[in-house]
Amino acid sequence: EPEVTQTPSHQVTQMGQEVILRCVPISNHLYFYWYRQILGQKVEFLVSFYNNEISEKSEIFDDQFSVERPDGSNFTLKIRSTKLEDSAMYFCATSGRAGFNEQFFGPGTRLTVL
């Protein structure tokens, strides 16, 4: 069964450093999302991406965040200057269609900012 994959599984970084989290969507899916989950809290929407552009972003997704699909397979989330409060699990999700929009989640990247 096709799956969303994410790398790395765990990323440790120093505050102020840049990180790039990578996702490989399910192959025929066209809609891509990033969510995050701070330990013990709700899963929170960050951004949605379709047709090579951001379709929606949340209040969390400020100027330090960016997304791109550099090569037609990977979907990346870049955090330019990490803060302690960016420590969380980051999940990539993908969907094959708009409308009802079942979203399938990858295994996540645990980001720890020291």
Add this chain to the structure above:
Amino acid sequence: QKEVEQNSGPLSVPEGAIASLNCTYSDRGSQSFFWYRQYSGKSPELIMFIYSNGDKEDGRFTAQLNKASQYVSLLIRDSQPSDSATYLCAVKGGNNRLAFGKGNQVVVIP
């Protein structure tokens, strides 16, 4: 701001019993409703989705939707120890973002 509420605390059920989980949402324009299962330290796994009022059954799981009352529920029949997890209710409105509740922890006691 869409709100999704899952207010009940951890639910302990004996193996073989029915687990019942409830979720309410604030956005009356919400269109699609999802239940995800999340094991500790893992990602959300989609187990059920429902779009129309009424019941939808898939194996041991039944989702129930009542748009007039703005609630959606999940029943797990014949609960198994492997069902022990946190169950997340998620709601999609007119855009494509999912709004999640905090989740309900289910513990199935052998």
